[in-house]
Amino acid sequence: MIKLMDKWRITNRLLNHSSKLIFDRRLSANSHNSVFRSALEYSESLVKRGFGNASTIRYRCFGSEATKFERNAAFSTLNSEDVSYFKELLGEKSVIQDEDVLLAANEDWMRKYRGSSKLLLQPRTTNEVSQILKYCNSRLLAVVPQGGNTGLVGGSVPVFDEVIINMGSMNNIITFDKGSGVLVCEAGCILENLVSFLDDHGFIMPLDLGAKGSCQIGGNVSTNAGGLRLVRYGSLHGNVLGLEAVLANGDVIDMLGTLRKDNTGYDLKHLFIGSEGSLGIVTKVSIHTPPKLSSVNLAFLACRDYFSCQKLLREAKRKLGEILSAFEFLDNQSMDLVLTYLEGVRNPFSSSMHNFYVLIETTGSEESYDREKLEAFLLSSMEGGLISDGVIAQDINQASSFWRIREVPNFNSIYYPCVQDYLNL
Amino acid sequence: MIKLMDKWRITNRLLNHSSKLIFDRRLSANSHNSVFRSALEYSESLVKRGFGNASTIRYRCFGSEATKFERNAAFSTLNSEDVSYFKELLGEKSVIQDEDVLLAANEDWMRKYRGSSKLLLQPRTTNEVSQILKYCNSRLLAVVPQGGNTGLVGGSVPVFDEVIINMGSMNNIITFDKGSGVLVCEAGCILENLVSFLDDHGFIMPLDLGAKGSCQIGGNVSTNAGGLRLVRYGSLHGNVLGLEAVLANGDVIDMLGTLRKDNTGYDLKHLFIGSEGSLGIVTKVSIHTPPKLSSVNLAFLACRDYFSCQKLLREAKRKLGEILSAFEFLDNQSMDLVLTYLEGVRNPFSSSMHNFYVLIETTGSEESYDREKLEAFLLSSMEGGLISDGVIAQDINQASSFWRIREVPNFNSIYYPCVQDYLNL
Incomplete structure (x- = not known):
């Protein structure tokens, strides 16, 4: 275990060392022009879509405000000797130069950001990661770590020609x-x-x-x-x-x-x-990791306005208390997009479109008690006018189909950052 | 809000600046001889008291291993000009030189550590704290922040003549x-x-x-x-x-x-x-802060051996699941001390002493359901031999008296660090 004084030294060292290689790039990645545009457009559309005092919602833009950025000339360019070194270190199979693989690894899930890396490495041990970074540091080669490459803000793809360090082989x-x-x-x-x-x-x-x-x-x-x-x-x-x-x-x-x-x-x-x-x-x-509890219930609800959703969250926290396990939100535009573009997704409500939708999941250890509690909560919310319609999933298939509506990630990222801030889970 | 690059700069700055004044002292405070002795003695006594393979329990000692330490001569000594400065900054009343007050503030709750500070300051605003530290930094006066002074490892009292910065007046x-x-x-x-x-x-x-x-x-x-x-x-x-x-x-x-x-x-x-x-x-x-749930139940249980306590924790996590809110432990030596030295505390069990005791608290939103669940859990634990006796608090007074047995802090600190590590809540 690290002792206190060592920790202090490490903290200093890590903050000094780190990011000399990576930092400039990272700042740039988040400042892509289109992201800023989306946020501004979204803010304006909030008002149009009946969010009431949405114009007073404060949203924050992270990262540098630079709109143009250039490759830092201090970084080296990959050469054949580098590739040979990595092949010797990791073995041929873990040093990827295949164009198709690189094409996918250079691009993010949303296809908004694209880099031009010529090399992807697949270390299998911590020591291999250490050797790779030590070498890249000494050669001034820029690197980008990559996991599942499912991020939505361009953090997992190269901006220029960074060496991609893919972590997928360290999966034990x-x-x-x-x-x-x-x-x-x-x-x-x-x-x-x-x-x-x-x-x-x-x-x-x-x-x-x-x-x-x-x-x-x-x-x-x-x-x-x-x-x-x-x-x-x-x-x-x-x-x-x-x-x-x-x-x-x-x-x-x-x-x-x-x-x-x-x-x-x-x-x-x-x-x-x-x-x-x-x-x-x-x-x-x-x-x-928490123990798995046997009883899971899921309700899909419709709300008339945004503030009902907020109030519903407060009520759910209080009345469902210890069994509340998820509270998720989407608006009618998102629902519309999901229904239009996603195959096999159905509107849980037969009636016409509502303004907002909320998913409430409970997890507990006794089926009948949890169900009863959720039903009582829905009834009182309906009577109180907080929800205009609601349906409880009858089996795991229906629950999965409810979740599918909310889990499609491209809607989350573009439309919800401000709203999530505002709901403040 | 702080931007990313600023955060990075601040991290560096804070880790460089900080602790020049405070760090040496802090390391010393944790390395008091008697603490080490207690830990060693406790480890030996674990084996005697039937912990089975207790000799393999690893315990960690934090802080420097130095057993002697001296005041760092680089620090200045308080003079009358310093006191005048503080009086002007904070007002007469917030600059304490009264010997009785200082006596209490120089000593920790357990009376194990004693400093010799001549000055206690009571800032009322962040700005006052800032001005105090700025001045002390420029004058190289050592400081120690102090909250309720209830800590058990000497972290809240001076080692030598540090200026005590008491935070009690910032209580809004x-x-x-x-x-x-x-x-x-x-x-x-x-x-x-x-x-x-x-x-x-x-x-x-x-x-x-x-x-x-x-x-x-x-x-x-x-x-x-x-x-x-x-x-x-x-x-x-x-x-x-x-x-x-x-x-x-x-x-x-x-x-x-x-x-x-x-x-x-x-x-x-x-x-x-x-x-x-x-x-x-x-x-x-x-x-x-989580919402307050209305139904609280508390059980005081007796276990034959330590491993039953461990198993009981696992079972409680699984079977009480979402309503489990506390699981606390004490051994018969601690119980003996509590019963001997604490006024008005009674043994919840009429029978002779048991080896180990466990408090289990549940918090949920429905009294009858929670109670039923706790009772069922106790019954199955009794049948399975995990507990040898058990009693559920019948009202809030009884619950308070149960908690009082466990809350007396001097038993926690001296006897339980290793055991808490081992239980690994």
């Missing part, structure tokens, strides 16, 4: 303690695979999101992904117990604790949660 | 948002006062501990206090949404966000959580 589960529910795994584990693994042991991941079939836990941690269970289990700052990360110069920091009640400082792992790889690459994760 | 509640449950308050607010305030609004603090009548939220944050509700609501890293802090040079860092789903990095506030004032003094806190 290291330990799982059934007693404490603590899972330790490599950063490249796909979220859905972890969900399946835990399911066999009677546990769940404390986060869940639409991209679970592709996104990786290392990327989740690096972007501090919130997801659908935040209202119940809180953010990753509360659930991640430990991390192992490799700094830009190749140094490995072992912060892979497994104790939930560890209250010692400085708790450096929190700097890596949400720092999007700019301080180092997360290679291992230790996370607290 | 700034805002409370009933919709989101977000409380923003000054660091000197006493935990119990916050509990009472929230109670009126139907909310609770996500942490609770025996010292609540004296400890302050700023101290809770700085020491990353765990407390009795951690099993349900997790650590302060998950619940604290924002902080304001003053660095050693007087700079104020405003990280006082109120958005629960804020996933942006670098989230610098986490460095202050658990850093015990060594990076700066926390002046304001923003914290997420």
Whole structure:
């Protein structure tokens, strides 16, 4: 374990070392012109769409305000010697120059950002990640870490010709303690695979999101992904117990604790949660997982106006209390888009379109009690005028189809940042 | 709001600046000889007291291993000009030189550590804290921040003649948002006062501990206090949404966000959580508070051996699931001490002493359901041999008397660090 004075030195070192290679690029990635345009347009459209005092909603733009950016000339360009070095280090198969693979890896999920990397590396161990970064640091080669590449703000793709370090081959589960529910795994584990693994042991991941079939836990941690269970289990700052990360110069920091009640400082792992790889690459994760509870109920509701949705959240927190596990929101424009463009999705309501929709999920340990409670809540919300219509999923298939409406991620990212701020889960 | 590049600069600055004044002292405070002796003796006694393979329990000693330490000669000594400056800045009443007050402030709750400070300051605003630190930094006067002075490891008292900065006068509640449950308050607010305030609004603090009548939220944050509700609501890293802090040079860092789903990095506030004032003094806190649920049940149980306690925790997490709100533990030696030295405390069991005791609290929204569930859990635990006896509190008075047995803090600190690590809530 790292001692206090060492921690202090490491903190200094990591903040000095890091991001010399990566930082400039990261700032630029978030400042893409089109993103700013979307946010402004959205703000205006809020008013048109009946959000009332929406014009007073404050939204924040992160990142540099520069609208044009150029490749930093201080970085080197990849040459054949570099490629040879990586082949010797990782083996031929883990050094990818195939154009089709690179085409996909250079582009984000939304196809909004495109880089021109000529090389993708697939390390299998922390040591390999360390060696790669040490070499790139000494050669001044820019790098970009990449998990499932499901991010929506261009953080996982190169801006110019950075070397892509793909974490997908580091996908082993290291330990799982059934007693404490603590899972330790490599950063490249796909979220859905972890969900399946835990399911066999009677546990769940404390986060869940639409991209679970592709996104990786290392990327989740690096972007501090919130997801659908935040209202119940809180953010990753509360659930991640430990991390192992490799700094830009190749140094490995072992912060892979497994104790939930560890209250010692400085708790450096929190700097890596949400720092999007700019301080180092997360290679291992230790996370607290809650026991799986048997009874899950899902309701799809319609609201007349936005403020009813807000009030509904307050009421749900109070009246469903300990069994509330998700509260998600979408508006009629999003619903319209989903129904138009997504195959096999049906409107849960037979009547005409409503203004807003809310999904409420409860999770508890007794089916009949939970169901009764949810039904009573819906009844009182209907009587109180908070909801205009509502339906409870009758089986797992119907529940999946409800979730599908909300999980389609491109609607989340473009339309909801301000609204999510405002709802303040 | 702080922009990304600014955050990076601030992180560097704060880690460079900080602790020049405070760090040496802090390391020393934790390395008091008697603490080490206690830990070693305890480890040996574990084996004698039937913990089975207790000899393999790993315990960690934090802090420097130096056993002797001297005052750093680089620090100045307080003079009358300093006192005059502070009187002008804060007013006569907030500059304390009274010997009786200083005697109490120089000593920790356990009377294990004693300093010799000649001055206690009581700032009322962030600006006053800033001015004090700026002055002390320029004059090279060592300082120690002090909250409720309820800590058990000597972190809140001077080692030598540091100026004590007592935060008790910064005790205002700034805002409370009933919709989101977000409380923003000054660091000197006493935990119990916050509990009472929230109670009126139907909310609770996500942490609770025996010292609540004296400890302050700023101290809770700085020491990353765990407390009795951690099993349900997790650590302060998950619940604290924002902080304001003053660095050693007087700079104020405003990280006082109120958005629960804020996933942006670098989230610098986490460095202050658990850093015990060594990076700066926390002046304001923003914290997420859960709604108060009406039904609380408490059971006091007896277990034959330690491993039954561990198994009971696993079972409680699974079978009480969403209503489990506390799981606390004590052994027969502690019980013996409590019964001997604490007035008015009775053994909840009429029979002879048991080896171990466990308190289980449930919190939910429906009395009859929760009670039924707890009773069923106790019955199955009794049948399975996990518990040898058990009693459910019949009213709030009995519940308080049960809690009193566990909350007496001197037993926690000396006897339980290893065991808490081992139980791994």
